Amino acid sequence: DADVTQTPRNRITKTGKRIMLECSQTKGHDRMYWYRQDPGLGLRLIYYSFDVKDINKGEISDGYSVSRQAQAKFSLSLESAIPNQTALYFCATSDPAWGIGELFFGEGSRLTVL
Amino acid sequence: QKEVEQNSGPLSVPEGAIASLNCTYSDRVSQSFFWYRQYSGKSPELIMSIYSNGDKEDGRFTAQLNKASQYVSLLIRDSQPSDSATYLCAVGPYNQGGKLIFGQGTELSVKP
Numbered sequence: 001d002a003d004v005t006q007t008p009r010n011r012i013t014k015t016g017k018r019i020m021l022e023c024s025q026t027k028g029h030d031r032m033y034w035y036r037q038d039p040g041l042g043l044r045l046i047y048y049s050f051d052v053k054d055i056n057k058g059e060i061s062d063g064y065s066v067s068r069q070a071q072a073k074f075s076l077s078l079e080s081a082i083p084n085q086t087a088l089y090f091c092a093t094s095d096p097a098w099g100i101g102e103l104f105f106g107e108g109s110r111l112t113v114l
Numbered sequence: 115q116k117e118v119e120q121n122s123g124p125l126s127v128p129e130g131a132i133a134s135l136n137c138t139y140s141d142r143v144s145q146s147f148f149w150y151r152q153y154s155g156k157s158p159e160l161i162m163s164i165y166s167n168g169d170k171e172d173g174r175f176t177a178q179l180n181k182a183s184q185y186v187s188l189l190i191r192d193s194q195p196s197d198s199a200t201y202l203c204a205v206g207p208y209n210q211g212g213k214l215i216f217g218q219g220t221e222l223s224v225k226p
Contacts, residue, residue, distance in 0.1 A: 042216040042218040042219055043158070048213065090157060101148050101163060101206050102160050105157035106157060
């Protein structure tokens with residue numbers, strides 16, 4: 001089983017719908033992140049959390065919210081999805097003890113907003 | 115200007131050749147630099163990290179960092195078709211683990 005698991009892996013939805021992407025990890029890392037990837041734009045940070053009580057905005061947080069339910073769980077929500085949120089979303093974890101900047105990524109959640 | 119710039123490619127090299135991937139960054143206080151490899155349809159994986167000026171070698175991979183020129187590169191010696199992937203350059207301030215800025219990635223194709 002993957003150390004960082006994302007659900008769903010693929011989702012097609014309509015404009016205005018609420019969507020939640022879930023991430024769970026078995027690595028025991030405190031730090032968790034949500035990135036989105038668009039062709040030609042690389043990975044961009046949406047939100048990150050360094051522990052259960054810590055939530056921080058990244059580069060592109062508008063239109064998104066997150067919840068850190070436990071050390072192992074970090075969810076990303078789109079309250080009212082719009083077409084330009086169509087992208088590949090990655091959850092990632094890190095632990096400075098394993099090397100600063102080493103991110104462990106989930107398999108990705110491909111979201112299409114029609 | 116993007117904070118981290120890479121040529122998007124595709125970069126095509128013959129099998130056995132040296133592939134050279136380049137990255138420039140704009141934030142002078144950046145202190146940590148990483149190369150991630152992403153196969154098509156897969157998630158990125160870390161292949162190299164470098165923190166000091168100079169070269170760092172790991173097998174067929176060499177990372178080179180020049181902070182004065184704000185430039186980091188990745189050399190892949192004896193390129194193999196299995197090296198065909200997109201290579202993402204990532205830059206971050208020291209001890210801000212995970213708050214990385216990624217380039218757009220360079221697609222590498224190694225032809226047999």
